[in-house]
Amino acid sequence: MRNLSKDKYVITGAITTGVFLLGLFLGLAIEGKRVNYIESISRRQNLDFSSLQLQYAFIDQLSQEKNCLAVQKTFEQNINNLESTRIRLENFDRDAKLNKNEFDLLKNEYMLAQIRYWLLAERTRKLCETDVVSILYFFSDEKDCPDCDRQAFVLTYLKKKFKDKLLIFSFDSKYELEPMIPLLKKTFNITKYPTIVIEGKSKEKFQDKDDILRDICSYYKENTEDCAQIIK
Amino acid sequence: MYQTILVKVLLWTAYLISLYFAIFWFLVLMEKEKKLKLRILKRCPYVSIVVPAYNEKKNIIATLESLTNLSYPKNKLEIIVVNDGSTDNTSNIVADFICRNKYKNVKIINKKNEGKGAALNDGLAIAKGDFFVCLDADSFVTKDALKKILPYFTDESIAVVLPLLKVANPKTLWQKMQWLEYIINLFYKRLMSRLNCVHVAPGPFSVYRKDVLKQIGGFDENNITEDLEITLRLQSKNYKIVQVLDAEVFTLSPKTFKGLYKQRKRWYKGSIINAFKYKYMIFNKKYGDFGIMQMPTIIISGLIAITLVISSLYYGLKPYIKTLYNSIFIDFDFYTLIKAFKFNFSLLDLDYMTMLVAIITLCISILVIRKSHAAAKEKPSKYGTLALVSYLFFYFFVIGLIWIGIMIDFALWKKQKW
Secondary structure (H helix, E strand, C coil), X not given: CCCCCHHHHHHHHHHHHHHHHHHHHHHHHHHHHHHHHHHHHHHHHHHHHHHHHHHHHHHHHHCCHHHHHHHHHHHHHHHXXXXXXXXXXXXXXXXXXXXHHHHHHHHHHHHHHHHHHHHHHHHHHHHHCCCCEEEEXXXXXXXXXXXXXXXXXXXXXXXXXXXXXXXXXXXECCCCCCCHHHHHHHHCCCCCCCEEEECCEEEECCCCHHHHHHXXXXXXXXXXXXXXXXXX | CHHHHHHHHHHHHHHHHHHHHHHHXXXXXXXXXXCCCCCCCCCCCCEEEEEEECXXXXXXXXXXXXXXXXXXCHHHEEEEEEEECCCCCHHHHHHHHHHHCCCCCEEEEEECCCCHHHHHHHHHHHCCCCEEEECCCCEEECCCHHHHHHHHCCCCCEEEEEXXXXXXXXXXXXXXXXXXXXXXXXXXXXXXXXXXXXXXXCCCCEEEEHXXXXXXCCCCCCCCCHHHHHHHHHXXXXXXXXXXXXXXXXXXXXXXXXHHHHHHHHHHHHHHHHHHHCHHHCCCHHHHHHHHHHHHHHHHHHHHXXXXXXXXXXXXXXXXXXXXXXXXXXXXXXXXXXXXXXXCXXXXXXXXXXXXXXXXXXXXXXXXXXXXXXXXCCCCCCCCHHHHHHHHHHHHHHHHHHHHHHHHHHHCCCCCCC
16 A cells, blocks of 8 residues: 555645635735725815815805916816725725625715716816816726727826816716716716716717817817817 | 636636645655665666667767766676667767777667657667666766666665756756756655655656566557656556656757747646546555645646646736727827826735735745755856746746647647657
8 A cells, every 4th residue: 555645635735725814814904904095095085175165165255266276286186186096996896805895885985076076177167267178987897898998098198198187087887876877877868888978068989089189179278289289 | 707707716726726736845845854775786786778869960979978987887787779760870870889889888779760669668678687777869977877876776666766867058048947947846856756756757867677667568659758658657556766866867958949849748748648548546545645646736737837827927918918909099109108107006006915826936936946956966046047037937937838839739639749
């Protein structure tokens, strides 16, 4: 009868399980930390929003239009923070194992924040006479919307090009839990993805860089270099 | 959705199995080895060395010279060159060498080309020695190799003793990586040999007990890896195979990827085909650790290599390929993207699970490289850091790619030529 190292197989099994569990617990601990991290950032951002709202109210009530520029800067900063946290949240949610619900709630909150910022931007546009264009971007997951990936890429690119002159708010259309999403979809008549809404006019299917450029450039009062190229 | 779950399950299974193997052999490594009581050679036994040669005019003289230089009584040593129908002038070159050889212990058999297995059997048929040694015509022995190997035949059940095989004079990066690979593999085989789990006695200078070889019917003549087949057959008859690390033999290795691909394809295909031939040993307790651990390893190591290579390529390259594809739609205006790039990083963004696996793998690799080189009395950086780094991070992919090629061949029912 040949030798069989039974005890070695058992010990190896125990150690392997140990390492695996260690990895699993580490993963879950990190996930918990991620939830806390996003929650604390989101509290901070809520506070930022209230402050921003107050700043605009202040300008409006006391006719302090000369301060518009400074407040505009804060607005831009806040919205950039919001976007980077939203992307991080998407990534965390994709990897999540146990805390899917928490991440879903946080995503919901971020969606609302985007809507709030959009409305605020619309309201203050007249007040401060800003030269901005806003785009609403409705997307869905990869299965339902194979084009969404490149649409998002093009929009991110344009945002980087126009910076604070272009505001992009993105909405996960699958998110029916939040009543605001169906409401928005109904308002802008959205049935297919990707759809982008430029200054209230919706466009279905993938829009390439030049299509969007032509559209947004027609709204700017001031003619920029990027727009000069496309209009020419 | 289900596809991604399937991929993840597959990937984690591959991780877990590799982790299990690594820990198992690590435990074997950590265990104190029972010191073998080596036999003292009171009288030197008669040894027959067979050199099968097919178109080996370039290397055969060096091979034969290394054999005639062996420090072993010349009257106890016969060297039989089996010219396997060479179409170059191997035969003349060897005949010339025989004339010059003063010990008159080299002979040549000329036969029509039938492959290595048949050539070895022809040598076996006329071998007079108690021990039968096979030496490929692309390999060279060190002077004391035979004297160091024979004392390991301490009991009747030991059928084969294998030397430490090193790559001779590595020149190209491919050869340098193989040099590292051989040292590590041989160290691993030494560990296997502690549990009698060696599954291949390679062509260069494996020393067999001749009566055992004859008893089990010699080499399989229709096998693409006859060395692997005979080892599995010996295992199936419960013989012991011992790997030693103190007798050195050098072998030439492929210089290019093409050569390596051809060689490995034959080896790995042969391992799968022969493992299926002896499939009754798989998970069979009767064959001890060899049945439970080694036979399954032969079958699944290729699958694991493929899974890990494909998944790491997929996860590693996918984001870049996507970005590159998407860049078509912004007319490749990377300037704007780079200009607006902001460093935004949080420690929480890291994928700790994958990192844990990567770190464990790297630590084990470094430990094994250090230990194996110490055992072979070599420095890992002997042939440069580039070779070492390429071996650590790149060689694995090459092996994985070769395995993918093999699976495609199997799927297409392609027949392997020797």
